[in-house]
Amino acid sequence: MAKQAERRAATSEAILTAARRLFGTQGFAATTMDEIAEAARIAKGAVYHHFKTKEAVFEAVFDQVSRDLVVEIDGAARAEKDVLAAMVAGTQHYFAATAKGPTGQIILRDGPAVLGWERWREIDARHFGGKLPRALSAAMDAGLIARQPVEPLARLLLGAVTEAAVACAGRADIARAGAEYARAFKSLIEALRARA
Amino acid sequence: MAKQAERRAATSEAILTAARRLFGTQGFAATTMDEIAEAARIAKGAVYHHFKTKEAVFEAVFDQVSRDLVVEIDGAARAEKDVLAAMVAGTQHYFAATAKGPTGQIILRDGPAVLGWERWREIDARHFGGKLPRALSAAMDAGLIARQPVEPLARLLLGAVTEAAVACAGRADIARAGAEYARAFKSLIEALRARA
DNA sequence: GTATTTACCGACTAACAGTCGGTTTATCCT
């Protein structure tokens, strides 16, 4: 590989690593660009050479965290057989992962605020969010739930899940809370199950 | 009334009015305290005499907008007879009110971001959010839906509604989108209806 | 081996939240 590209990639990664840690622990607003530069062992000017603004750094971090999260969730969902059961399992995992610490801070708290709702939704749809519509479609095809417009229902459910995740994040007894919400979500899904 | 109190109230209101307009149109981050002071026709120091921080100003505005919103929604919900139907109607109204412009900006975008999730939840529960658990409880008492833990279910539904409202806000054809989501929400509620 | 493009540096600027000593206006007390 060309030396220049290596150098660029290494610096970029150093910035991202530093920023991810700082954003995750302190939050977006409380983290300064000087801090990031210092943690990445470069000058501030270099950071701006790689990212146009502080928000751009956050977006890159956000994207990375999202990707990691999706991989984790996919693993949990694949184990289930029924599409609806997979949805429930994936959701439960989503709770667990986002509820605590850095991931939750980046994805649930700062994410929408920093990126703006539009952009957040867009990125989220590319990762986690896109899975729900697909699962619902499959469930309808399989006759598990009544046929109806997919997109609106998917968005409602995504909102429900996100809200629950955030609610979990703010509680001391995460495990108990997560289980509670998972049960409620399951009951919602089960209610949708077409009546025989 | 004592003159001092009048003066205080008048200035406070001037600040709130100015801030509400500016926050609503430009958003929290893009609005400066100097702007607010200028629009309220007072010096910046006076604003800080009434509110400790910029966030405090926002919180007061948020509270005011929330109160107005609840009144509006209550009117729409009261017309319905069935508790579930009232929930659907109230929700539909919530979409319409928050979807466009200032209200949505303050309640849905900046609200959680500025106040932080904990505080947002707290205030929201005092206003709109508190209605959902009560409605669900009533629905269970009336045997309209199966008895189950109220709080988690309420939170899921609140999340769903909020998400839908935000989704509506970002679309050109608000009316159509709102109707779409209202239909999806109704189908969700109807699914919960206890099977006879 | 010279020219050009790319990565990096760090002092500087602009903008903004919040402060503080001072001034004006109302209220209290005798």
Add this chain to the structure above:
DNA sequence: AGGATAAACCGACTGTTAGTCGGTAAATAC
């Protein structure tokens, strides 16, 4: 009344931080 106290208001000032800019070092192109 009128002097003392307190509350409302003023606006210049400070500290912090995102973003800039002219310049240097390292790599690549010719």
